[in-house]
Amino acid sequence: MGPDPLPTGKRFRPDTPLAPLTTLGLGGPADWFIEVRGEEELLGALAAVRNSGLPFTLLGGGSNVLVSDAGVRGVVVRVKGGSARRVDGRTVRAFAGMTMNGLVRWSIQRGLAGLEAWAGTPGTVGGAIHGNAHFGGREVGELVTGLRVADDAGRVETVRPEDVGFGPGGDALAGRGRVLVSADFGVEPADPAVLRRRARASLAFRKATQPLAVPSAGCAFQNPDPETVALPPDVPCAAGALLDRAGMKGVRVGGARVSEVHANFLTAGPGATAADVHRLLGICQAAVNAAFGVNLVPELVLLGDFPS
Ligand SMILES: Cc1cc2nc3c(=O)[nH]c(=O)nc-3n(C[C@H](O)[C@H](O)[C@H](O)COP(=O)(O)OP(=O)(O)OC[C@H]3O[C@@H](n4cnc5c(N)ncnc54)[C@H](O)[C@@H]3O)c2cc1C
Incomplete structure (x- = not known):
């Protein structure tokens, strides 16, 4: 059969x-x-x-x-969608399809601190866990106390954060069943007014540093591991800084362009194709390699077939 x-x-x-x-x-x-x-x-x-x-x-x-x-x-x-609930006084469980922004709002309304720095991160809890969403030097994996994942046979198992690879930009779920069902986050009681202020500060920082008015997919490349690269002392170990100093800001392929606001954001203008963005990714990698000998690894997840 x-x-x-x-x-x-x-x-x-x-x-x-x-x-x-x-x-x-x-x-x-x-x-x-x-x-x-x-x-x-x-x-x-x-x-x-x-x-x-x-x-x-x-x-x-x-x-x-x-x-x-x-x-x-x-x-x-x-x-897509779904909701959060309290597991106990210091733990919140969110379905993978809930938006991070929805989860941030939900937590702030209940006076629960921890997630407010992720205000303004587009996407879902599942995507945030997959890529270990980061902001201002912090990683969302730091807050995770447990994960429920479905394995290939459809069984849901609970795994501890230390059992998954919360590396920078890595696939936290690889090898542990591919599908996040829900995530538990450790939170602390706090004054909602204070949390609102912190969330607003995150949003303001994003507005000042990210090209929010044009289509993008966030950071195109992971930040290199400072332990594995040798950079001149005045060069920050950040993909955006390397791309900027390699002269990539404003470089275009077709309708795709390296943002002038943040060099680690590739934006899609009128007429852009996925092939344009993909070619631009390669040009960015080559430029940073030529300037600093660093191999940038994409943070952007490629879905479907692309030329190698
Ligand atoms: C303007 C802008 C600003 C951004 N700022 C930040 C930022 O500050 N920090 C940051 O880290 N990122 C940032 N990003 C990138 C993006 O928002 C995050 O990576 C986000 O966490 C992706 O979530 P998503 O639901 O959109 O995932 P998707 O893009 O839909 O998917 C990403 C990956 O996650 C996998 N995935 C999705 N759901 C699940 C699931 N349930 N189980 C297992 N795997 C799953 C997908 O298969 C895919 O491989 C930004 C993006 C934009 C457009």
């Missing part, structure tokens, strides 16, 4: 455009697409995908991905 076909109708949709579901707004369609809004729907969709034998790709808020112009083969499962 062959694999079961995907249950179509309302659930799995064929040939679904992905560009509108990403902040770059680029790329082609998914062969198959499903949006899931809670744990039961997520696990049900994963079971159906498993029975179909098709490969699957997860999508959260689409704020750190570059979708190929040819789209994505197999099934794209978009994890």
